[in-house]
Amino acid sequence: MNYLTSYRKGLRGTAIVIIALVFCLNLILSVRAQSNKLRTDQKETKVRQLDASQGTSISSADKEPIRQEELLMSIKANALPQYLGNGDPALKDYYPPWLDNMADDATVEGSMLDGAVQGAEAVRSVVLTIRSLYDRQEHKFAGPYSDNGFLEDYVAEVHGEPIGCVVLVTYNAAGQTQHVVASYRPRSSLLFFSRLLGEKFAGTPIAEHFSARES
Numbered sequence: 001m002n003y004l005t006s007y008r009k010g011l012r013g014t015a016i017v018i019i020a021l022v023f024c025l026n027l028i029l030s031v032r033a034q035s036n037k038l039r040t041d042q043k044e045t046k047v048r049q050l051d052a053s054q055g056t057s058i059s060s061a062d063k064e065p066i067r068q069e070e071l072l073m074s075i076k077a078n079a080l081p082q083y084l085g086n087g088d089p090a091l092k093d094y095y096p097p098w099l100d101n102m103a104d105d106a107t108v109e110g111s112m113l114d115g116a117v118q119g120a121e122a123v124r125s126v127v128l129t130i131r132s133l134y135d136r137q138e139h140k141f142a143g144p145y146s147d148n149g150f151l152e153d154y155v156a157e158v159h160g161e162p163i164g165c166v167v168l169v170t171y172n173a174a175g176q177t178q179h180v181v182a183s184y185r186p187r188s189s190l191l192f193f194s195r196l197l198g199e200k201f202a203g204t205p206i207a208e209h210f211s212a213r214e215s
Helices: 002-054 068-075 120-133 187-200 205-209
Strands: 102-110 136-145 149-158 161-171 177-185
Touching: 102 120, 120 177, 120 187, 120 205, 149 187, 161 187, 177 187
Parallel strands: 102 177
Antiparallel strands: 136 149, 149 161, 161 177
């Protein structure tokens, strides 16, 4: 009986010790949390004071995300597209020198056609037909590019629609025109001109490069 009583007293004492330890641990954690919060608040206060002294404080309006209307306004700048500009008067009578020196397997490709047209006569036919359809054509630049190339930048009109083009010509080892790459803009004029050329070359193998594909 005395043994049982002593055992119970021992358990009761152990429980009291555990409860006391848990209480102390919770108290320590609480104090640390409050201390960390206080340090954080102090740092934020110092940052706000520094911003205020430098005049760089951020208002709530500045923190708001950019609205869609504001983004559109930033895009709608009054910049003049280069294809609406004029050419260099010094190049008024310019004629492409590379056009009369084609390799037999020369190619032409670009944003206005699918694939590549191959063959000296076919390439020359495409280029000359394009030139014939222009209401006007003014070159902004024409000259050598790298060791084996030639570059042209021009603006034109086709049926009253403005169009701009950059042409990159690559020569082969013999100095003949091997590849012609033409990039046109804007998209609306590009699509219109491509359809026009498809009609112009109707009935020939070249037409399929300009014809709109079925979706």
